[in-house]
Amino acid sequence: MHGEYKVPGGKLVVVDVEVEDGLLRDVRVSGDFFLEPDEALADIDRALEGAPAEADAAALAARIEAALPPGAVLFGFSAQSVAVAVRRALARATDWRDYDWQLVHDAPQSPVLHMALDEVMTEEVALGRRPPTLRVWEWDRPAVIIGSFQSLRNEVDPEGVERHGVTVVRRISGGGAMFAEPKSTITYSLAVPQSLVSGLSFQDSYAYLDDWVLGALADMGIKAWYQPLNDIATEVGKVAGAAQKRLAAGQGAVLHHVTMSYDIDADKMVEVLRIGREKLSDKGTKSAKKRVDPLRRQTGLPREEVIARMIDSFRGRYGLTEGTVTDAEMARAQELVRTKFGTREWTARVP
CATH class of the missing domain: 3.30.930.10 (Bira Bifunctional Protein; Domain 2)
Structure with a gap:
């Protein structure tokens, strides 16, 4: 499943994800946003891996925020916007x-x-x-x-x-x-x-x-x-x-x-x-x-x-x-x- 979310006034967040036994699998987050350090992108992916597919955006955002390294900088997007992109992927939202x-x-x-x-x-x-x-x-x-x-x-x-x-x-x-x-x-x-x-x-x-x-x-x-x-x-x-x-x-x-x-x-x-x-x-x-x-x-x-x-x-x-x-x-x-x-x-x- 593929989901996209253009942050109002910000950047595009893209999520590709599969669902297996009610859990998120093979999560891949991408987009034209800015993120420091580079390794934080993998942390975001790992935070979402295994999350319940029925989790709402707030719960998904909390998992991401907890996994980000200290001092991580998200510019043009946020943990919440990634969570929204996930929900849009799962809902098979159109563009x-x-x-x-x-x-x-x-x-x-x-x-x-x-x-x-x-x-x-x-x-x-x-x-x-x-x-x-x-x-x-x-x-x-x-x-x-x-x-x-x-x-x-x-x-x-x-x-x-x-x-x-x-x-x-x-x-x-x-x-x-x-x-x-x-x-x-x-x-x-x-x-x-x-x-x-x-x-x-x-x-x-x-x-x-x-x-x-x-x-x-x-x-x-x-x-x-x-x-x-x-x-x-x-x-x-x-x-x-x-x-x-x-x-x-x-x-x-x-x-x-x-x-x-x-x-x-x-x-x-x-x-x-x-x-x-x-x-x-x-x-x-x-x-x-x-x-x-x-x-x-x-x-x-x-x-x-x-x-x-x-x-x-x-x-x-x-x-x-x-x-x-x-x-x-x-x-x-x-x-x-x-x-x-x-x-x-x-x-x-x-x-």
């Missing part, structure tokens, strides 16, 4: 390059249709009827999108929403509320097979699925990193938030979507969202404005150019062909708008 990725970047859509398309397209990936897909959203109106488990009354200011003509919708993933206006944010979804994140913890899958965008930002001169659980941050503030939903249809699939701040109107945002003191305190800020750091200021590039460079970065890493929403997918999405996402029962399911 980004195992797929023919499709890009969907259509005309502006209503907020409620975006919610439905996310669910439909991810289900189609799970059922094997759609290839893994990167979908870049365009908004046709201002919107507040609340997380699946958030209270509508606690998160949204109805007077501000009405005053600014904002549509409120609820998505299927958890996480916090977001405010979007046409041309003010960059939002994208990844609909991927469950096997792509096999062997990864829920938390690790967030960083893993957005490692490509950190590279794209770096190419635009922005040093960004993942801030657990679901934020992308830079030295001057947060630039994006992510959310996920696992769907069990077919072989299973993961919906991972991200909203990035390009040029948010922070004054309007605090008028339509109830951003509580607790949340601001948790972020270490005194005002909501400081939590929004527009990509326009950091890149100096038009929004369309930022999106184009992100797409080019993804294509350069994994390949990407142009696609579109199929007629059948659109019909199903419109049905979900009518029966689910466009209903008061769904939007206010947590009052």
Whole structure:
């Protein structure tokens, strides 16, 4: 069995392993990482030899750490990342390059249709009827999108929403509320097979699925990193938030979507969202404005150019062909708008 794990912001770790009588055998760790002393690589292999195949990543990492010689230096990887690569090998996880990725970047859509398309397209990936897909959203109106488990009354200011003509919708993933206006944010979804994140913890899958965008930002001169659980941050503030939903249809699939701040109107945002003191305190800020750091200021590039460079970065890493929403997918999405996402029962399911 063969497993690979690209450490977010770090190096590639590769593990080849066999299982005999429930134990790991013939373990071989390799990669483009740095390790001192050289002999420590053999120590890592020996530490994993004979480990129970059902051991979780934490137990495997502990075996590795206990076997490393004093003063060993692991650069670009860690005992934990080796353990993750082992788990991915045992789970027969797939790699980004195992797929023919499709890009969907259509005309502006209503907020409620975006919610439905996310669910439909991810289900189609799970059922094997759609290839893994990167979908870049365009908004046709201002919107507040609340997380699946958030209270509508606690998160949204109805007077501000009405005053600014904002549509409120609820998505299927958890996480916090977001405010979007046409041309003010960059939002994208990844609909991927469950096997792509096999062997990864829920938390690790967030960083893993957005490692490509950190590279794209770096190419635009922005040093960004993942801030657990679901934020992308830079030295001057947060630039994006992510959310996920696992769907069990077919072989299973993961919906991972991200909203990035390009040029948010922070004054309007605090008028339509109830951003509580607790949340601001948790972020270490005194005002909501400081939590929004527009990509326009950091890149100096038009929004369309930022999106184009992100797409080019993804294509350069994994390949990407142009696609579109199929007629059948659109019909199903419109049905979900009518029966689910466009209903008061769904939007206010947590009052």
